[in-house]
Amino acid sequence: MSRSDTFAESKNKYARYLAKNGLRSTAQRDLIINEFFKSEGHVTAEELHLKLRGKNSSIGLATVYRTLKTLESAGLAHERQFNDGFMRYEFCAPGYRHHDHIVCLECGLVEEFENNEIENLQIKVANKHNFTITDHRLELYGVCERCKSKTA
Amino acid sequence: MSRSDTFAESKNKYARYLAKNGLRSTAQRDLIINEFFKSEGHVTAEELHLKLRGKNSSIGLATVYRTLKTLESAGLAHERQFNDGFMRYEFCAPGYRHHDHIVCLECGLVEEFENNEIENLQIKVANKHNFTITDHRLELYGVCERCKSKTA
DNA sequence: TTCGGTGCAAACTTTTTGCAGAGTA
DNA sequence: TACTCTGCAAAAAGTTTGCACCGAA
Numbered sequence: 001m002s003r004s005d006t007f008a009e010s011k012n013k014y015a016r017y018l019a020k021n022g023l024r025s026t027a028q029r030d031l032i033i034n035e036f037f038k039s040e041g042h043v044t045a046e047e048l049h050l051k052l053r054g055k056n057s058s059i060g061l062a063t064v065y066r067t068l069k070t071l072e073s074a075g076l077a078h079e080r081q082f083n084d085g086f087m088r089y090e091f092c093a094p095g096y097r098h099h100d101h102i103v104c105l106e107c108g109l110v111e112e113f114e115n116n117e118i119e120n121l122q123i124k125v126a127n128k129h130n131f132t133i134t135d136h137r138l139e140l141y142g143v144c145e146r147c148k149s150k151t152a
Numbered sequence: 153m154s155r156s157d158t159f160a161e162s163k164n165k166y167a168r169y170l171a172k173n174g175l176r177s178t179a180q181r182d183l184i185i186n187e188f189f190k191s192e193g194h195v196t197a198e199e200l201h202l203k204l205r206g207k208n209s210s211i212g213l214a215t216v217y218r219t220l221k222t223l224e225s226a227g228l229a230h231e232r233q234f235n236d237g238f239m240r241y242e243f244c245a246p247g248y249r250h251h252d253h254i255v256c257l258e259c260g261l262v263e264e265f266e267n268n269e270i271e272n273l274q275i276k277v278a279n280k281h282n283f284t285i286t287d288h289r290l291e292l293y294g295v296c297e298r299c300k301s302k303t304a
Numbered sequence: 305t306t307c308g309g310t311g312c313a314a315a316c317t318t319t320t321t322g323c324a325g326a327g328t329a
Numbered sequence: 330t331a332c333t334c335t336g337c338a339a340a341a342a343g344t345t346t347g348c349a350c351c352g353a354a
Contacts, residue, residue: 024328024333045319060336065319081235085318085344102281111281118273122292125265129254130297137291140274145282176308176353197344212311217344237319237343 010037010076010091017074028059032067041110042080042088042101082110082139100137104144111144162189162228162243169226180211184219193262194232194240194253234262234291252289256296263296 014033018025035051036043049064068089071077078092082103098119099112118138126133166185170177187203188195201216220241223229230244234255250271251264270290278285 022333026328026334028335058336062320062337063335066334069320079235081233083231083233087319102278102283104283105286111283113277113281115273115277118270118277121267121270121273122290125267125270126254126292126294129263129265130300131254131256131263131292131294132300133292133294134257135293137289137293138274139289140278140283140285141287141289142278142283142285148282148284174308178309178353180310210311214312214345215310218309239343 014071014074014076017076023070028057028063029067029070031055031057031059032064033071036068036071036077036089037091039091042082042090044086044088046086048089080137100139102140102142104147105141106143106147106150109144109146166223166226166228169228175222180209180215181219181222183207183209183211184216185223188220188223188229188241189243191243194234194242196238196240198238200241232289252291254292254294256299257293258295258299258302261296261298 011033015025017023031052032048035048039048039051045061045064045068048068049059049061052059052064068077072079072089076092077089080088080090080101082088082101097114099114100118102111102113103109122136123133163185167177169175183204184200187200191200191203197213197216197220200220201211201213204211204216220229224231224241228244229241232240232242232253234240234253249266251266252270254263254265255261274288275285
């Protein structure tokens, strides 16, 4: 599935969500959603707001926050916190696979990975504790290749 | 290793750390550290502050924050954020084994687990991405046994 | 006596909320 | 028209900082 297919699919899903919940489509929302769907990785509300400001639209920061919360409820965005004090939002289209993150503590690079063996072990652990898992969070923190060679 | 052995060892390590870094031992610090070492699990500064207030000491919240940061630098506490907006501090004595957390989203119960298979797989993943891992974070979120039966 | 620690209040940071006016259906 | 959305500014909420005084070494 290509990235743009997923965008299209998500926009449809978003439109359907709006319709079903009596929410309106507005100029601001469409711009925010467009920008959000275009951004790679893990954006903060502030970053998104800045990008939109750059295109001389005058969208308020509060609106960006509100829209991201809306997307989260719609299941199109996922909230994540790496330990830097910001809430980040990640594109989370239907059909997009779950993945985890490996974060460089020096330059902030975030790479994504998938590992089914780990996921299966997590389920085993949950069973042992009699928990039913609905979500999880796995982040590896360290130093990336570039930063290692810079220091060496 | 029993819990109290670990306390003793940590207090020594703390004292050594203070000496080495020209920091002073004060009545407030000793009380905070004592209370922190006694608390199970994952405390917030506010919680610790409340516990100390209960024992009619008049320690300021800012001092609790400052002391926890000091403990973190000393390697005796570990900062953790579960997604509830609070920074939590966890006892992290030398000799204490690393563990991860499984969190109930209904009642807030946090259990700890260790799984070497998962840890090994994490190292494999990091190698594949040419990262050197220094830390990681794994949290499973779901519903615990009690809450499941309550709902059923 | 020196200098780090403390308490208090104010400042800061990120996110949320109240409200009056604008825009959608 | 009815009612939601938006922008702004103010409020929240958690944490940090400035400053004058206190106290450990």
